[in-house]
Amino acid sequence: MKRVLVSGGAGYIGSHLVMQLLDAGHHVVVLDNLCAGHRWAVPPQAGFEHGDIADRERVAVIIRAHRIDALVHFAAHLAVPESVENPAKYYRNNVLGSFNLLEACIGGGVGQVVFSSSAAVYGIAQHSPVSENHATAPINPYGSSKLMTEWILRDLAAAAGGRLRFVALRYFNVAGARLDGRLGQASHSHSRHATHLIKAACQAACGLRRGLSIFGNDYPTADGTCIRDYIHVEDLAGAHLDALDYLARGGDNATLNCGYGHGYSVAEVLECVKSVSGVDFPVSVEGRRAGDPPELVADNTLIRRRFGWKPRHDDLATICRTAYDWERALVKRAAGHGAA
Numbered sequence: 324m325k326r327v328l329v330s331g332g333a334g335y336i337g338s339h340l341v342m343q344l345l346d347a348g349h350h351v352v353v354l355d356n357l358c359a360g361h362r363w364a365v366p367p368q369a370g371f372e373h374g375d376i377a378d379r380e381r382v383a384v385i386i387r388a389h390r391i392d393a394l395v396h397f398a399a400h401l402a403v404p405e406s407v408e409n410p411a412k413y414y415r416n417n418v419l420g421s422f423n424l425l426e427a428c429i430g431g432g433v434g435q436v437v438f439s440s441s442a443a444v445y446g447i448a449q450h451s452p453v454s455e456n457h458a459t460a461p462i463n464p465y466g467s468s469k470l471m472t473e474w475i476l477r478d479l480a481a482a483a484g485g486r487l488r489f490v491a492l493r494y495f496n497v498a499g500a501r502l503d504g505r506l507g508q509a510s511h512s513h514s515r516h517a518t519h520l521i522k523a524a525c526q527a528a529c530g531l532r533r534g535l536s537i538f539g540n541d542y543p544t545a546d547g548t549c550i551r552d553y554i555h556v557e558d559l560a561g562a563h564l565d566a567l568d569y570l571a572r573g574g575d576n577a578t579l580n581c582g583y584g585h586g587y588s589v590a591e592v593l594e595c596v597k598s599v600s601g602v603d604f605p606v607s608v609e610g611r612r613a614g615d616p617p618e619l620v621a622d623n624t625l626i627r628r629r630f631g632w633k634p635r636h637d638d639l640a641t642i643c644r645t646a647y648d649w650e651r652a653l654v655k656r657a658a659g660h661g662a663a
Contacts, residue, residue: 326389326392327344327394328352334364340563347564357373364509370389377423392435393437396437399416402465403465429487436476436480443463444469447460455622491579492559492579493621496552499556500648500649507646508646524604525643528597534606538612541611549617550618551620553587554582555636580623581626584624587639592639595639
């Protein structure tokens, strides 16, 4: 049994991991300032500390009080357009906050860290699938903040001389919800401006949007729309659990892609959401967005080799159905509380 601190554990991916950690018998403490997470997403079996990762002294107290021996670090701002408009917010929280958190962990004797990174560190991929040795050249402050934190983690671990080991997981496109309907993507649940395709499509199917736009249908793909690697949130959370087990067995530092190794086009995703929801929402075509590569798919050879990682929900219909069921539940909950 590990005593695991989960920063951002009230958020989308973090809350799914907390559930899996508890199911596996670990002691879990969530640290979250609830700027994007939700207190109700943290089960009562987990400890909860309302606070900020940048508060080094507070983190140090939490580590001592709960005798934490491993950290899974999710807490970060993650909206790419916002990062372009307000880069200071992203560097302050994602980079400086992460630095303070990691320093507190090292000072408190936390020896194992799993970091939530992103495929955004690659920027505009020069080839697909993308392996971990692809050049890192982020094109927005969000991606830069993730890469900077990877560097900080790498250098702190090197200076710690083996007292700190880490796994950084570079996510591709996470989507979906728990199959039992208990958790899903609740951040910005009432916003009509969600940027994740499957989330936005499910909002359209639930009547929260009038329709959806495709940005470019003239790419060199089978149907002209971009192809992306979509991973179910439960498989992504499971990869973090595998990473903790890997570190517990003495595994070396590792930076790994986390995706299925194949993709679906924008048009395929929209048709799938329409199919599982039974709603034929309108779709319009707009011009291409700058920086969108035709295809972005993970080379996941390394994570399968290191962990023996075996996804259980590698199915677009499962991803879309669970996402839609969750979005519909959010709409009903909002209606029950008189929300707009």
